Each structure stands twice: as structure tokens, then as C-alpha cells.
Amino acid sequence: MALRIGMIGGGTVGGGVYDLLTRRVSSPLATVSKICVRDLTKPRSFTVDPQTCTMTDKIDDVLNDDTLNCVVEVMGGTGIAKDVVLRALGKGKHVVTANKALIAEHLPEIQAAISSAPGGPSFAYEAAVCGGIPIINTLQTCYEGDVVTSVMGICNGTTNFMLCKMEGGEDYGEVLKEAQDLGFAEADPTADVEGHDVRAKISILAKLAYGVTVPISAIPTKGISSVTSVDFEYAKSMGCTIKLIGTAARTSEHGEHDGPLSVYVAPKMVPITHVMGGIGGAGNAVAVTSENMGMAAYTGPGAGRYPTANSIVADVMRIARGNQGEAFPKSAELELSTDYESAFYIRISISDGLGIIKSVGACAEKSGVSISQILQNTISDREAVDFCVTTEVALLSQVKMMCEELKGLSFVKKEPSYMPIQEKPE
Amino acid sequence: MALRIGMIGGGTVGGGVYDLLTRRVSSPLATVSKICVRDLTKPRSFTVDPQTCTMTDKIDDVLNDDTLNCVVEVMGGTGIAKDVVLRALGKGKHVVTANKALIAEHLPEIQAAISSAPGGPSFAYEAAVCGGIPIINTLQTCYEGDVVTSVMGICNGTTNFMLCKMEGGEDYGEVLKEAQDLGFAEADPTADVEGHDVRAKISILAKLAYGVTVPISAIPTKGISSVTSVDFEYAKSMGCTIKLIGTAARTSEHGEHDGPLSVYVAPKMVPITHVMGGIGGAGNAVAVTSENMGMAAYTGPGAGRYPTANSIVADVMRIARGNQGEAFPKSAELELSTDYESAFYIRISISDGLGIIKSVGACAEKSGVSISQILQNTISDREAVDFCVTTEVALLSQVKMMCEELKGLSFVKKEPSYMPIQEKPE
Numbered sequence: 001m002a003l004r005i006g007m008i009g010g011g012t013v014g015g016g017v018y019d020l021l022t023r024r025v026s027s028p029l030a031t032v033s034k035i036c037v038r039d040l041t042k043p044r045s046f047t048v049d050p051q052t053c054t055m056t057d058k059i060d061d062v063l064n065d066d067t068l069n070c071v072v073e074v075m076g077g078t079g080i081a082k083d084v085v086l087r088a089l090g091k092g093k094h095v096v097t098a099n100k101a102l103i104a105e106h107l108p109e110i111q112a113a114i115s116s117a118p119g120g121p122s123f124a125y126e127a128a129v130c131g132g133i134p135i136i137n138t139l140q141t142c143y144e145g146d147v148v149t150s151v152m153g154i155c156n157g158t159t160n161f162m163l164c165k166m167e168g169g170e171d172y173g174e175v176l177k178e179a180q181d182l183g184f185a186e187a188d189p190t191a192d193v194e195g196h197d198v199r200a201k202i203s204i205l206a207k208l209a210y211g212v213t214v215p216i217s218a219i220p221t222k223g224i225s226s227v228t229s230v231d232f233e234y235a236k237s238m239g240c241t242i243k244l245i246g247t248a249a250r251t252s253e254h255g256e257h258d259g260p261l262s263v264y265v266a267p268k269m270v271p272i273t274h275v276m277g278g279i280g281g282a283g284n285a286v287a288v289t290s291e292n293m294g295m296a297a298y299t300g301p302g303a304g305r306y307p308t309a310n311s312i313v314a315d316v317m318r319i320a321r322g323n324q325g326e327a328f329p330k331s332a333e334l335e336l337s338t339d340y341e342s343a344f345y346i347r348i349s350i351s352d353g354l355g356i357i358k359s360v361g362a363c364a365e366k367s368g369v370s371i372s373q374i375l376q377n378t379i380s381d382r383e384a385v386d387f388c389v390t391t392e393v394a395l396l397s398q399v400k401m402m403c404e405e406l407k408g409l410s411f412v413k414k415e416p417s418y419m420p421i422q423e424k425p426e
Numbered sequence: 427m428a429l430r431i432g433m434i435g436g437g438t439v440g441g442g443v444y445d446l447l448t449r450r451v452s453s454p455l456a457t458v459s460k461i462c463v464r465d466l467t468k469p470r471s472f473t474v475d476p477q478t479c480t481m482t483d484k485i486d487d488v489l490n491d492d493t494l495n496c497v498v499e500v501m502g503g504t505g506i507a508k509d510v511v512l513r514a515l516g517k518g519k520h521v522v523t524a525n526k527a528l529i530a531e532h533l534p535e536i537q538a539a540i541s542s543a544p545g546g547p548s549f550a551y552e553a554a555v556c557g558g559i560p561i562i563n564t565l566q567t568c569y570e571g572d573v574v575t576s577v578m579g580i581c582n583g584t585t586n587f588m589l590c591k592m593e594g595g596e597d598y599g600e601v602l603k604e605a606q607d608l609g610f611a612e613a614d615p616t617a618d619v620e621g622h623d624v625r626a627k628i629s630i631l632a633k634l635a636y637g638v639t640v641p642i643s644a645i646p647t648k649g650i651s652s653v654t655s656v657d658f659e660y661a662k663s664m665g666c667t668i669k670l671i672g673t674a675a676r677t678s679e680h681g682e683h684d685g686p687l688s689v690y691v692a693p694k695m696v697p698i699t700h701v702m703g704g705i706g707g708a709g710n711a712v713a714v715t716s717e718n719m720g721m722a723a724y725t726g727p728g729a730g731r732y733p734t735a736n737s738i739v740a741d742v743m744r745i746a747r748g749n750q751g752e753a754f755p756k757s758a759e760l761e762l763s764t765d766y767e768s769a770f771y772i773r774i775s776i777s778d779g780l781g782i783i784k785s786v787g788a789c790a791e792k793s794g795v796s797i798s799q800i801l802q803n804t805i806s807d808r809e810a811v812d813f814c815v816t817t818e819v820a821l822l823s824q825v826k827m828m829c830e831e832l833k834g835l836s837f838v839k840k841e842p843s844y845m846p847i848q849e850k851p852e
Contacts, residue, residue: 145739300722313571
């Protein structure tokens with residue numbers, strides 16, 4: 001079916017979509033016929049052919065235009081964008097969006113709108129998670145005969161860029177400023193550095209992998225603002241690096257991955273030999289472990305004009321050719337656990353003295369945590385020593401309890417900091 | 427459209443397909459109704475439900491059965507299998523195959539059969555390249571608005587397993603025997619170790635990425651049988667490892683990737699920081715570099731019952747849902763070059779003496795090759811010294827000429843061995 005597209009949003013990504021569809025694809029199957037922007041007088045990074053495409057600043061000019069059968073939403077946000085997407089579906093128009101926050105926060109409403117939409121339009125969102133990596137399509141079409149046991153992703157280029165810089169020795173404050181100067185990080189970087197962006201994305205990946213809607217409020221989320229250069233020193237001595245990772249994994253109640261589903265976001269100690277450990281700069285990666293395949297990993301650019309536009313164009317052309325499948329898998333019943341299990345790394349800041357290990361051991365025992373290793377780098381100041389404990393597999397709640405106990409000890413000078421440790425790949 | 431499937435072949439992969447479709451997918455959209463095997467009396471690794479599926483040893487029982495609308499070909503080979511595929515298409519049946527050799531060797535005939543097939547059946551072959559990695563679907567659907575500049579793949583698990591073992595210090599002969607004992611390598615390992623398997627696969631990937639049919643006879647192909655432990659020593663000192671890689675890249679005549687297409691197979695020096703350098707064991711990987719995306723890489727299991735069956739099942743379900751696109755892209759005109767360009771590593775075995783570098787330099791100059799580095803590990807026997815030369819970007823023909831020149835020198839004791847060096851990722 002030839003698509004006549006109304007695009008809402010004419011910024012960086014929108015310009016990329018227009019450019020690729022006109023200059024590269026140039027197919028009668030997909031024409032951008034109307035573009036809605038906030039301010040018609042603002043200079044644009046792309047030139048529209050007035051013979052084939054009109055500009056407007058009224059969303060209704062797109063939504064009420066019955067000659068348009070596809071809406072590409074690249075305005076962002078969860079307010080007006082939600083209205084746009086639901087109304088477009090309500091009019092039976094195909095919708096293509098890059099809006100992960102919208103999908104993560106309003107999944108049930110969007111699913112309801114899709115299933116009641118007249119004519120059964122497609123809803124496609126390849127660009128919403130890991131910009132240029134075709135992970136949505138892959139999870140939609142390649143795992144039907146398989147059982148996914150875990151999905152983990154580096155889904156935020158900004159924080160990966162920052163962590164790579166910190167690994168090189170820079171401080172959190174420095175690299176944040178650098179990321180902002182380069183335009184990677186927003187003036188208000190909260191969504192990136194506190195893990196909210198990753199949380200939205202891992203909830204979408206969990207839906208695709210397990211058929212379960214995971215409310216973002218049920219996802220324990222820790223960002224990178226507490227990561228320090230000391231953590232990178234210990235990471236190095238453990239053969240690891242630190243990555244901000246969204247994880248959605250079945251727990252192993254009976255030795256197999258048959259327990260409740262845990263979805264969480266946290267900076268993780270990742271072995272440098274793990275595919276996730278090698279992702280540099282603003283790159284993204286998703287690793288899917290499944291019964292048929294073992295681990296498969298998909299890596300590529302996570303954001304940027306052309307990677308994101310490329311995924312939107314792929315969605316558009318699949319719809320135009322009638323090859324786009326269902327947006328979401330059949331709903332499954334699966335218990336959710338917010339208390340995930342992992343081996344953990346715990347950094348403890350102390351003033352040095354006698355009897356410390358005994359006291360730490362007592363805190364661990366009381367919390368039901370089994371200690372694996374205790375590491376201490378060279379001490380330069382006995383009043384400010386950071387050492388670390390690694391644990392056997394424990395529950396998040398146990399580790400949090402242990403950190404609370406540790407906080408109460410007289411020689412502990414700061415709130416202890418914890419991170420899960422990623423298992424080595426098989 | 428509900429598929430009634432006739433499967434030709436009931437071995438490891440066929441059993442996996444039957445198992446996944448009955449046990450996991452269990453959808454009325456896809457039923458294996460008939461299986462053709464060579465020997466009906468042979469014990470099988472899977473049990474067929476006689477209520478829904480009959481076994482036969484006659485291919486015509488499948489091909490002439492008008493109630494079957496899909497043939498899954500998992501018998502392998504390029505003789506009978508070719509006949510099966512062409513006749514099935516001729517009868518308008520969808521075809522799903524894992525047979526890379528068949529596709530690579532008979533692509534024009536298969537394309538002709540697809541385009542003249544009544545009813546426009548699908549032809550799907552996700553399992554033919556890199557078993558469990560969805561690289562076929564990805565190249566078919568994710569790069570339409572993009573321009574691919576290079577595709578490179580570790581597409582043969584057996585040789586990757588062998589090279590990883592050799593990196594650990596074992597000899598070629600030892601690891602070949604080990605691979606054979608483990609069932610990775612055939613009794614006649616030629617197709618794997620001489621690169622013929624990779625050659626078939628890279629010709630298919632080149633077709634998908636560039637729209638060009640590359641006859642396998644036009645693909646310079648070098649296997650791993652000349653790789654030695656000395657090469658791994660030099661690789662290590664260069665921050666590299668050695669991987670058998672199929673490459674299909676546009677050459678850079680004008681500083682952009684706008685020159686002829688080079689497709690070749692060779693063991694390559696690969697930086698360990700490159701995604702290809704980290705692929706262990708029998709793993710596979712494909713890295714696609716394109717104008718929109720930069721580099722994206724897809725890694726996973728390359729072979730085995732369930733990874734391969736999983737890809738076949740994904741094809742089957744896409745066809746059943748009407749979501750399978752065209753098998754091959756529009757044909758493109760693109761000049762082919764069999765004389766690829768790369769920086770090279772050349773290992774030279776000599777008896778040590780004076781004036782060697784001067785003579786080697788003269789050979790390089792005569793061949794138009796510019797030398798980058800000369801490396802020599804610690805010498806234990808002056809009569810049997812291996813040293814290596816790395817070159818600036820040169821043509822294969824120049825490097826071959828240089829090796830011929832070197833062979834004529836009195837102090838050179840063996841045929842010099844060369845390998846292209848993979849550029850570092852950006």
C-alpha cells in the first residue's frame with residue numbers, strides 16, 4: 001500500500017527521515033506529503049519540495065487529512081505526542097514513532113488503541129530503542145520458536161560515553177560537562193544519568209521478549225551519578241569495566257530460568273571479555289540469551305539523526321510493503337519481582353583500623369549475604385580508605401540491608417555503594 | 427496463510443525444526459505434514475506425531491502433494507537439493523532453506539525460478555548464513571534508506587574455534603583433530619579450512635548488501651591452513667588476533683567508498699578492540715558499515731541444531747503471516763574487482779644474515795608496496811628466523827608480486843605468507 005505520510009516534528013530526526021525518503025529510497029510507496037512543525041518561520045536543516053510536501057503548524061492539518069494514511073511522530077514528549085498517536089490510530093492511520101517514553105508510560109492505552117483502530121493499521125517503533133540497532137524487529141520476528149531467558153542492553157549513548165571517559169580517568173562532573181558541551185547530554189541530564197531513559201527502553205524490550213507489561217514504577221533504577229573513579233580502579237582489578245545496563249531476566253528458582261521476571265536498571269561491573277564490556281563511546285548494544293541460541297548480541301549506534309531516521313524509514317517501508325507484523329506479542333502471565341538477584345560489588349569508605357573485616361562480615365551474615373572476595377587497593381590516606389566486597393549471588397534487598405547495616409558502623413564514613421556484577425558469558 | 431509444510435531432510439536441523447514448530451510455536455499457521463528422509467528405518471533424534479505428519483523416502487511425495495504449500499529444504503548439497511528447490515518454486519510452493527552452497531552457486535537460476543513461480547511464493551534462507559544471527563532479514567529490511575560501504579563476517583564456527591585454540595598455543599594439526607573429534611569439522615575439512623564455506627556466505631551477503639551477484643569464482647579465497655603459531659605471536663605484538671573473515675567492501679577510489687566492489691575471503695589480522703576480535707569459540711559475527719549507521723554488528727551462534735532451526739522457524743512464521751519480503755534486492759550494476767586493497771602483514775622465513783632489510787625493501791619497491799613496519803620477535807635459531815613486514819594500503823596483486831620477489835631471494839627459506847590487516851574501527 002503506497003503510504004502518504006504526515007510527519008509531526010521537523011527537527012533533527014524528522015529532517016533525516018525526509019532526507020532519506022526523498023533522496024535515498026525515492027519510492028512511490030512512501031511519500032512525505034505534510035510536515036507539522038511548531039514554528040513555521042524557524043530555519044530548518046532540510047529543504048522540503050513544495051510540489052510534493054506542505055508544511056503546517058497545526059497538528060489537525062495532519063490528523064484530519066484523510067489523504068494521509070501514515071503518521072510519523074518525531075516530536076517527542078508524552079503529552080501532545082500521546083494525543084497524536086492515539087488519535088492517528090483512532091483514524092486508522094499507521095503510526096511510526098521513535099518515542100520510547102510514550103510507549104513505556106502508556107503501553108496499555110496504546111495497545112488498546114491499536115486493537116480498536118479501524119482497518120488494523122500498523123504501529124511501528126524500531127527507532128524507540130537503540131536508534132540504529134534493529135532490536136525491535138529482531139525480537140518481534142526471530143524468537144517466536146524460542147524462549148528468552150535474559151535481555152540486557154546498553155541503551156543510552158550519553159551515559160556510555162560518560163562511563164568510557166571516566167574509565168580513562170576523568171571525574172563524573174568533568175565528563176558530564178563534556179557530554180553537555182558536545183550536545184550528547186541535555187542541560188537537565190536527569191533522564192540520562194539517573195537511568196530513566198534506560199528504564200523506558202528495558203520495559204519495552206521486556207514486553208517484546210516476555211509478553212509482559214512492566215510498569216516503569218516496578219523497575220528498580222539506579223543511575224551513574226554515584227559511580228566514582230575508585231569503582232573503575234576496582235573494576236579494572238576484577239577484569240571488568242562499568243556499564244549502565246537495563247536487564248530483564250528470568251530468575252532461576254529451580255536452577256533453570258523459570259522464576260519470576262526481574263527488570264532493573266543499574267550500573268554493572270561487566271567483564272571486559274563480555275560483548276557489553278567492549279561497547280565504546282556513544283554506542284549501544286543489546287544481548288539476548290535464549291534457549292535455542294545461547295547469547296546473541298546486536299550492537300550499533302544508539303542515537304543520532306541518521307541512525308534513528310534509518311530505523312524509522314525501515315519501519316515505513318515494511319508497512320508500505322505490508323510486511324510489518326504485530327506491534328507486541330501475545331500477553332503472557334509472568335510474575336514480576338522487583339527484588340532481583342545477582343552477585344554484587346559493594347564499595348565501603350572507611351577510616352582504617354582494626355576489626356573492620358570482622359564487623360563487615362557480621363553485617364553480611366546478618367543480611368544473609370555470602371561474601372566472595374574482599375579487595376583493597378593501595379592505601380594512601382588511612383583516614384579515607386575505599387575497599388570493596390564482592391558477594392555471591394544475593395537479592396537486592398539483602399544487599400541493601402547489608403549497606404544499611406554497614407552505614408551504622410563507626411568507621412564507615414560514607415553511604416556504601418553497590419553494583420550488580422554481570423556473569424561472564426559461557 | 428496457514429502453511430502445510432513438507433520438509434526434505436530429517437537430520438539434526440530438520441529434527442530441530444519439527445521440534446520447535448510442534449513444541450514451541452504450536453500454531454495452526456504452520457504444520458509439518460510430511461517429512462522426506464533418505465532411510466525410513468534409521469533411528470531419529472525426534473518423534474513424529476503420526477496423526478499430523480507422515481514420513482516418506484520419496485521426494486515426489488512432497489513435491490507432487492498439492493496440499494503442501496511450503497517446502498523446507500534441510501537435506502544440504504547442491505545436486506538433488508537444487509532440483510527440489512527449483513521444482514518446489516515451479517509448483518508455487520514457498521521454499522525455506524538453510525543451503526548456502528546451493529544459493530551461492532546457483533543464484534541466477536534460483537532468482538529466475540522465484541520470479542517465474544506461479545502465485546509468487548516466498549523464498550527464505552535466514553539459516554543459510556550465520557545460523558542463529560538474523561543477518562539476512564536485517565540486510566533485507568534495515569538498509570533500504572542506507573548505503574552499505576562494507577560487510578564483513580566471521581561466518582564459519584569451525585575455523586573460528588580452531589583459530590581461538592591456536593591463539594592459545596596449539597598447532598593447526600592438533601586443533602583440526604580436536605575440531606573433528608568434537609564434530610565441528612568434517613572428516614574432509616576442506617570446505618571449512620580453505621574458506622569455501624565462508625566464500626558462499628559472503629557472496630550471499632554481498633548480494634543482499636549491494637544487489638550484485640558475485641560468482642564464487644570471482645572471490646579471492648584463502649583459508650587458514652597456512653596460519654601458524656608465529657603469526658599469532660606477531661598478531662599479539664600488533665594488538666591483534668587472527669580471524670577468518672569474508673569481506674565485501676567498496677574500494678575508495680576518491681576517498682569515499684565509491685569504487686568497485688571487492689569480495690574476498692582471508693584470515694585477517696584483526697585488532698582485539700574490534701568487535702570481530704572478541705568473537706570466541708564457534709561464534710559468528712557480521713559487521714555492516716553504512717553511511718547512516720557507521721558500524722553495526724550482529725553476533726551469535728553460527729551453527730548447531732537449535733540456532734539453525736530457530737532461523738528456519740522464523741522464516742516459516744514470517745511467511746505464514748505474510749510478512750516475508752522479497753528474497754533479493756533489485757539488481758544493481760557495480761564493477762567487481764578481484765584485486766582488493768588493504769594494509770597487509772607478510773611473514774618471511776629466513777636464515778639470518780646481513781643486508782636482508784635492504785633486499786626486502788627492494789622487493790617492496792619493485793612491487794609498488796610501501797612498508798609500514800618491520801617486526802622481529804626474539805631469535806632462538808639464526809637459521810630459522812621468522813620476521814614480519816606490515817604494509818601501507820596496497821593491492822593484493824602488489825603483495826602477491828612482492829611475495830614472489832621475496833621467494834627468489836637466497837636467504838628466504840619458505841614461501842612468504844600474507845594476510846590483510848583489518849582497520850581499527852573509528
